[in-house]
Each structure stands twice: as C-alpha cells, then as structure tokens.
Amino acid sequence: xxxxxxxxxxxxxxxxxxxxxxxxxxxxxxxxxxxxxxxxxxxxxxxxxxxxxxxxxxxxxxxxxxxxxxxxxxxxxxxxxxxxxxxxxxxxxxxxxxxxxxxxxxxxxxxxxxxxxxxxxxxxxxxxxxxxxxxxxxxxxxxxxxxxxxxxxxxxxxxxxxxxxxxxxxxxxxxxxxxxxxxxxxxxxxxxxxxxxxxxxxxxxxxxxxxxxxxxxxxxxxxxxxxxxxxxxxxxxxxxxxxxxxxxxxxxxxxxxxxxxxxxxxxxxxxxxxxxxxxxxxxxxxxxxxxxxxxxxxxxxxxxxxxxxxxxxxxxxxxxxxxxxxxxxxxxxxxxxxxxxxxxxxxxxxxxxxxxxxxxxxxxxxxxxxxxxxxxxxxxxxxxxxxxxxxxxxxxxxxxxxxxxxxxxxxxxxxxxxxxxxxxxxxxxxx
Numbered sequence: 417x418x419x420x421x422x423x424x425x426x427x428x429x430x431x432x433x434x435x436x437x438x439x440x441x442x443x444x445x446x447x448x449x450x451x452x453x454x455x456x457x458x459x460x461x462x463x464x465x466x467x468x469x470x471x472x473x474x475x476x477x478x479x480x481x482x483x484x485x486x487x488x489x490x491x492x493x494x495x496x497x498x499x500x501x502x503x504x505x506x507x508x509x510x511x512x513x514x515x516x517x518x519x520x521x522x523x524x525x526x527x528x529x530x531x532x533x534x535x536x537x538x539x540x541x542x543x544x545x546x547x548x549x550x551x552x553x554x555x556x557x558x559x560x561x562x563x564x565x566x567x568x569x570x571x572x573x574x575x576x577x578x579x580x581x582x583x584x585x586x587x588x589x590x591x592x593x594x595x596x597x598x599x600x601x602x603x604x605x606x607x608x609x610x611x612x613x614x615x616x617x618x619x620x621x622x623x624x625x626x627x628x629x630x631x632x633x634x635x636x637x638x639x640x641x642x643x644x645x646x647x648x649x650x651x652x653x654x655x656x657x658x659x660x661x662x663x664x665x666x667x668x669x670x671x672x673x674x675x676x677x678x679x680x681x682x683x684x685x686x687x688x689x690x691x692x693x694x695x696x697x698x699x700x701x702x703x704x705x706x707x708x709x710x711x712x713x714x715x716x717x718x719x720x721x722x723x724x725x726x727x728x729x730x731x732x733x734x735x736x737x738x739x740x741x742x743x744x745x746x747x748x749x750x751x752x753x754x755x756x757x758x759x760x761x762x763x764x765x766x767x768x769x770x771x772x773x774x775x776x777x778x779x780x781x782x783x784x785x786x787x788x789x790x791x792x793x794x795x796x797x798x799x800x801x802x803x804x805x806x807x808x809x810x811x812x813x814x815x816x817x818x819x820x821x822x823x824x825x826x827x828x829x830x831x832x833x834x835x836x837x838x839x840x841x842x843x844x845x846x847x
Contacts, residue, residue: 424664425789426475430482432782439775442490443564447497448555450490455552457484462545466538493771497561516695520688527684565771567628635769636776644712647823648757649777651716654816655723656781659750661788661809662727666743668802674736682740690744694751701755710831712760713824717817719749724813731806788812 442450457480464477495507522544529535640646670683706715723746730742761773791797792805800808 422471422795423474423478425794426478427482427485427664428660428782428786428789430479431486432779432786434482434486435775435779435782438486439489442487442493444567446561446564447490447494448558448560450487451494451555451558452552454484454487454490455548455555457481457487458548459545459552462541462548466541466545489775493565494558494561497564498559512698516691520691523684523688523691527682527688530684531680531682632772635772639769639773640776645761645773647713648760649773651720651816651820652754652757652761652777653780653784655720655750655753655813656778657784657788658723658809658812658816659754660781660785662746662806665793665802665805666730669731669806670736670739672802673734673739679736681736686740686743690747693744694748697748697752698755701752701759704756710828711824713820713827716753717819717821717824719753720813720817720820723749724810724817727806727813728810731803731810 438450460480461477461484464473464480468474468477492511495511499507526540529540530537640649667683670681674681726742726746726749730739730746733739733742761770761777792800792808
C-alpha cells in the first residue's frame, strides 16, 4: 500500500509542476539541452532504481522520473526543428514506429529473460540503465537547431505558397508584420533595392519573451474558441488522465489478483501484445471514413463506455487472464481514439498552435490526474485499496461516456433541425 499511496503519486505531482516551465524552456533553449536533460534524468532514475533504499530515496527517484517524462516533449519538438516541412509526416511515422518497436522489443525481451532464462529484475534494470546511458551519449552528437517554434522563429524558414506563409510546418494567413514575433518579417521586405551591393547581415533579433507569451495567450483563445477542437481536447484531457491512472497502477492490481511469488507472470508479454495490437488499430485509422463532425462525440461516448467496461471487468473478475485481456482491449481502444483525436485537432492547426494545444491538453490531463491521485490514491487523501481505485476509474470513464453521449445527441439534433449546408455535408473527414 505504501508504494501506491506514498511513492507513485510523487511522479504525478512532479510531472504536473514541471510540464509548463519545461515547455517554455524547451523552445527557448532550442531543444537539445532539454533532450540531454531527459537522458540524464533517466540515468539517475535507473541508477536509483538499482541502488536506492528507503522511502525518501524512492520518492526522489519518482521526482527524477517526473523530470524525464516532462522533458519528453523536447525529443519530438527537436525532430520537427531540424527537418523540412515536407518531411514532417515521414519523421512523425519514424518516431512513432521507433517508440512502439522499442517498447515492444523491451517488453518481449524482458519477459523471455525472466520466464525462460531466469534472470532477476535487477539484471533487467542493469540493461535498461545501459540503454539509457547509450542514448544519452548519442544525444551529445545531435546538431544544435538554429530555430524553434516560438522564441527563435527565423525568417529564413518562411516560404510563400500562393500568398500563404508556411512557417515551420504552420500555415497561417498573411498578416502585417506588427502581428508577428521578431524574425517573422516578410522575406520580400529584406531584398535590397540595389542588387549589386551585397545585403548586410543582420544579427538575429533577440526574442521578446513578453511578446511570445502574449502571442501564446492569443493563440490559446483562438484555438479553444472552436467547438470541435474544444470537444476533442476535452476528451483528450479527460481520457488521458484516466489512462495514466490505469496504466500506472495496473501492475499493482495484477499483483493483487495473482501474486508473482506464487505463479509465473506474463506482464511484459501482455504489454508487448497490447502495444502491437494498438499499433495495428492506429494503422487502421487511416482507412476509416466517417463524418467525425457529426458522429465524433457519439463514437467517443461509445468507446469510452467500452473502456469503462474493460476496466470494470479487470477489477472485479479476479482472474489474471481476464485481467490481461481486458487490459489489452483498454489500451487498443485508447490508442485508437487518441490517434483520431490527434488527427482531428492537428488537421487545421499550424505547428505552433498544435504544440500549444498539445501542451495545454496534457497539462489539464495531469492537473486532473493530480486531483484524482490526491483524493483516491495519496495517503493524505482517502488512500483507497487498489481494487476500489479501479472501480472508481471504471466509473470515471463511464461518466465521460455519459457526458459525450448527451452532448453528441444535442449536437446531432441541432444539426438535423437546421437546413443542411451542401458544402458541409459533402465533406467527410478521413481519419
């Protein structure tokens, strides 16, 4: 109980507190230093996992792991800063594939080494420490980006396409220079009148921090004034909160159902299977054709209800194989829906605004998770048993399903009551 009530919550609190400052520092420092910080944090985490003893030491371990997870955004942001706009889709696919492959290989290898070769968990953690150390060393050789999305947005990255500016993957309407950050000036305004004289090289203007924050706030208001984006973002934040809780404490529930000292466990294999099947579901998303603007909320309600059922069955049946199967179903549905939500949110946003919305949604999810952890898990709150916790998580997802069912029903009735717009009805989003 002490592990669940006094140790695990430290990660949640650390992640929440660090997320926003890390989001700004990542862009201001141009990614690479924060990528190195992530690698160093992982090394400290696994070193402490091997040798730390006592409650306070393990809580510090969770704090460093919170740093590692909060700085994860730097890795993905770094990739976009060093490649051209036309390669965004490919590098996104590469990053997602690398993550899934690494997770799957690690899960399968760990399961084989424990179940077949009889290795100890200490030995597995030594392998993990070696891997993160190698990754940290490799990160030192990454090139330092010259630009970033907000603080170092240089004009040379801008191009004109039919009168629309394309900036670091963001397509925005052409507006006056006064509305842009330093370095967003029209490239045509920098062409010298006398072509015989070489243009003077001007140093990159220093970023105006207050202006950056003002633009972020204006973008925040613009993004969340869109009802469809707000709807998908609300589901993203609510479901991610519940997903974090279930994934973080599932191992504890499995240990309760089938203690590892009494029988062979296959937790690693289950993680691998759920990841692989989730990847297949994510791949299949590209072939789903449905009008998400009409039926999106109803689909979110239906699948949230299925998630609630999976969590409830995992909690109440008391059979480890049923738990494993329910967990696989849970992860597949979540990975499927979070991918659809990502597509829907990113479809009409610039890269800058997508990064902002992603950060805000994640922050809200962590704030909700912190509140849920403080009330349900933390020893200073209710400090409930693991089985009672999962019963609450099932009810949480069921509540999400009810909210989106009601909202979706109202939206559909409003849509079919008014005269149908021929343009909107002909648009079918492929996600």
